[in-house]
Amino acid sequence: MRVSLKDVAAHAGVSIKTVSNVVNNYQHVTPAMRERVQQSIDALGYRPNLAARHLRKGRTGIIALALPELGNPYFAELAAVVIDAAAAHDYIVLLDHTGGRREQEVLVSQGFRARVIDGLILSPIELEADDLRDRAENVPLVLLGERDYDLPYDHIAIDNVAAARAAVRHLIDLGRREVAFIGARRGHSEPAQLRVRGWREELSAAGLPADDGLVAATDGWGHADGAAAMARILETGRRPDAVFAYNDPMAIGAMRVLHRQGLRVPEDIAIVGFDDVVEGRFGAVTLTSVSPDKEAIGRLAVESVLARLGGGESPEPRRVWADYHLVRRESTLGRAAPGGDGQD
Amino acid sequence: MRVSLKDVAAHAGVSIKTVSNVVNNYQHVTPAMRERVQQSIDALGYRPNLAARHLRKGRTGIIALALPELGNPYFAELAAVVIDAAAAHDYIVLLDHTGGRREQEVLVSQGFRARVIDGLILSPIELEADDLRDRAENVPLVLLGERDYDLPYDHIAIDNVAAARAAVRHLIDLGRREVAFIGARRGHSEPAQLRVRGWREELSAAGLPADDGLVAATDGWGHADGAAAMARILETGRRPDAVFAYNDPMAIGAMRVLHRQGLRVPEDIAIVGFDDVVEGRFGAVTLTSVSPDKEAIGRLAVESVLARLGGGESPEPRRVWADYHLVRRESTLGRAAPGGDGQD
DNA sequence: ATGAAAGCGCTAACAT
DNA sequence: ATGTTAGCGCTTTCAT
Numbered sequence A, B: 001m002r003v004s005l006k007d008v009a010a011h012a013g014v015s016i017k018t019v020s021n022v023v024n025n026y027q028h029v030t031p032a033m034r035e036r037v038q039q040s041i042d043a044l045g046y047r048p049n050l051a052a053r054h055l056r057k058g059r060t061g062i063i064a065l066a067l068p069e070l071g072n073p074y075f076a077e078l079a080a081v082v083i084d085a086a087a088a089h090d091y092i093v094l095l096d097h098t099g100g101r102r103e104q105e106v107l108v109s110q111g112f113r114a115r116v117i118d119g120l121i122l123s124p125i126e127l128e129a130d131d132l133r134d135r136a137e138n139v140p141l142v143l144l145g146e147r148d149y150d151l152p153y154d155h156i157a158i159d160n161v162a163a164a165r166a167a168v169r170h171l172i173d174l175g176r177r178e179v180a181f182i183g184a185r186r187g188h189s190e191p192a193q194l195r196v197r198g199w200r201e202e203l204s205a206a207g208l209p210a211d212d213g214l215v216a217a218t219d220g221w222g223h224a225d226g227a228a229a230m231a232r233i234l235e236t237g238r239r240p241d242a243v244f245a246y247n248d249p250m251a252i253g254a255m256r257v258l259h260r261q262g263l264r265v266p267e268d269i270a271i272v273g274f275d276d277v278v279e280g281r282f283g284a285v286t287l288t289s290v291s292p293d294k295e296a297i298g299r300l301a302v303e304s305v306l307a308r309l310g311g312g313e314s315p316e317p318r319r320v321w322a323d324y325h326l327v328r329r330e331s332t333l334g335r336a337a338p339g340g341d342g343q344d
Numbered sequence C: 001a002t003g004a005a006a007g008c009g010c011t012a013a014c015a016t
Numbered sequence D: 001a002t003g004t005t006a007g008c009g010c011t012t013t014c015a016t
Helices: A005-012 A016-023 A031-044 A050-057 A073-087 A102-109 A129-133 A160-173 A193-205 A223-235 A248-260 A294-307 A330-336 B005-012 B016-023 B031-044 B050-057 B073-087 B102-109 B129-133 B160-173 B193-205 B223-235 B248-260 B294-307 B330-336
Strands: A062-067 A092-097 A119-122 A141-144 A154-157 A179-185 A215-218 A242-245 A270-274 A288-292 A319-321 A324-327 B062-067 B092-097 B119-122 B141-144 B154-157 B179-185 B215-218 B242-245 B270-274 B288-292 B319-321 B324-327
Touching (some): A005 A031, A016 A031, A050 B050, A062 A073, A062 A102, A062 A294, A073 A092, A102 A119, A119 A294, A141 A294, A154 A294, A160 A179, A160 A193, A160 A242, A160 A270, A179 A193, A215 A223, A223 A248, A242 A248, A248 A270, A270 A330, B005 B016, B005 B031, B062 B102, B062 B294, B119 B294, B141 B294, B154 B294, B160 B193, B160 B242, B160 B288, B160 B324, B179 B193, B179 B248, B223 B248, B242 B248, B288 B330
Parallel strands (some): A062 A092, A119 A141, A179 A215, A179 A242, B062 B092, B062 B119, B119 B141, B154 B319, B179 B215, B179 B242
Antiparallel strands (some): A092 B092, B288 B324
């Protein structure tokens, strides 16, 4: 069987409490005693039983991270950041994915998928504010991403409207006059709404068209969805001179279709993506993209969750804005772009 | 505070045991009683405390998955499969990453990163057999991936030597005569050894060169490493007519360099990757790749771990071979390849 | 500075 | 079919 505190206490000829004191680095232990107990611990190979500790303290040392899908490299990279940030606080990460489906997101938010956690970081897509309003679960919840909720939860995100405007502004500055948007999502909810809004605002401000014929809705947010959306726009006979995509995989899927149809990027059509995934730096044409500060987002999310475990006074729910910047590459600048070997 | 069994029992006017019986779907409970207790459960919003259950039963319902890096889409996609496979057995997944560094892999295998788990699935890169030989930890361990260990643990993998041979065979069949290998890893350990061996065997069998000048070692396995390796080979003045890369990101990085240098794929140099990540289907030139059956690998890994929790007789350690196949695309076949819109 | 004992919430053995 | 109780291993008062 496993070695328990009791076994160590018997072996060292002291009480359970003393062993516990040593294990937990309690202050008032004489060096001699500490030494003696440590020897028994080593001799028996004692390892604390976390389940017992958790039961006693009401903490598990686990936070859950629920993302739409790992297949999207943005989320995979974000997960890596969260794992490291959590580890810095001696926390480990339970990972779940929702497929961006409302039903799964509700289940996760209510704690039905994982009930052993101290806190939850959730990046929702279809989830509605009402789904969270009557949340019975009392583990702290931190929201991530571009949905805009008016709810008493911490929310970490970049300013998606401003970021989208910056992307479109870049295209306009390059002389583009007809900018399509790829990736408005089909269905009731509208996860891409902030980016669509930014796109529309910037075009309108410049006196350029932002009609529905320039917006392609999709079912998902993968390469194939971007390719299909691009193909659909071209089928209508419309020939925009630029495309702003909801994310990088969609932008890359769109570039594939343009390439097949003999259209040149950026000469015929310039493209901007969103998320700055590694893949975008290594295509035949590297991808200009909005680059959110993933590092900060993941770190802030972890810190926000853990801050609410303090017990006492919960701070006011905060909206935290993470940084972002636009990385200019060949899909808008052509071969004049820097970083030709993907090393930017 | 949280609602406990005791609270529910008091509310329903029954004993703790009866509530427990209802919660655990115990057989011998009258429908009337079940109904009554369930009402109290709902009324109070009772949720079982897993820490307590864990302490009592010695099970957590959590398995850990430790991967080299999430940034590699192969591993991200595999993680998704494992999460789903675990969910099918009411298990949830704790995710960790090792960076492929031996030190981290040892820590994980010894359970120092997460001690609340029922089982562990580990995909090692630098880990040596000796590191596992004196493993004190007693939670079941299942190994994943291409290293070849002679150890009493279940190991799920595809036949990497045969898969590499099939990839090189394909290149030879297309008339290529000088096939480079990109991605042999620097350092003591040799995680790519099986793929290098397959490459060497197939070339030798065909009477073609397989000298060291055709092998490019790298420090990592990302796009940038593949690009750097390709650039280094070209700098030597050597002009292979084909490249077999350790994985898809490296292959894509290599293609970027060839493109920059004005070399055409596949006309001048054909390329085969490994892992069949989504990204490979959407480049300007789609990537021929060895496609392991990720679905099977993830599912088998979960089933293997859980099979060892049965308690009683542990089955003999097994080597399980998952399926794979070679997907032929433009990077070897040119524009004649099928699936021009990435939909294969 | 160290010891004794209660109890976290649950399950399982035993009793009724 | 339901109730009683011990105890999983630990932390935490409260004593000494």
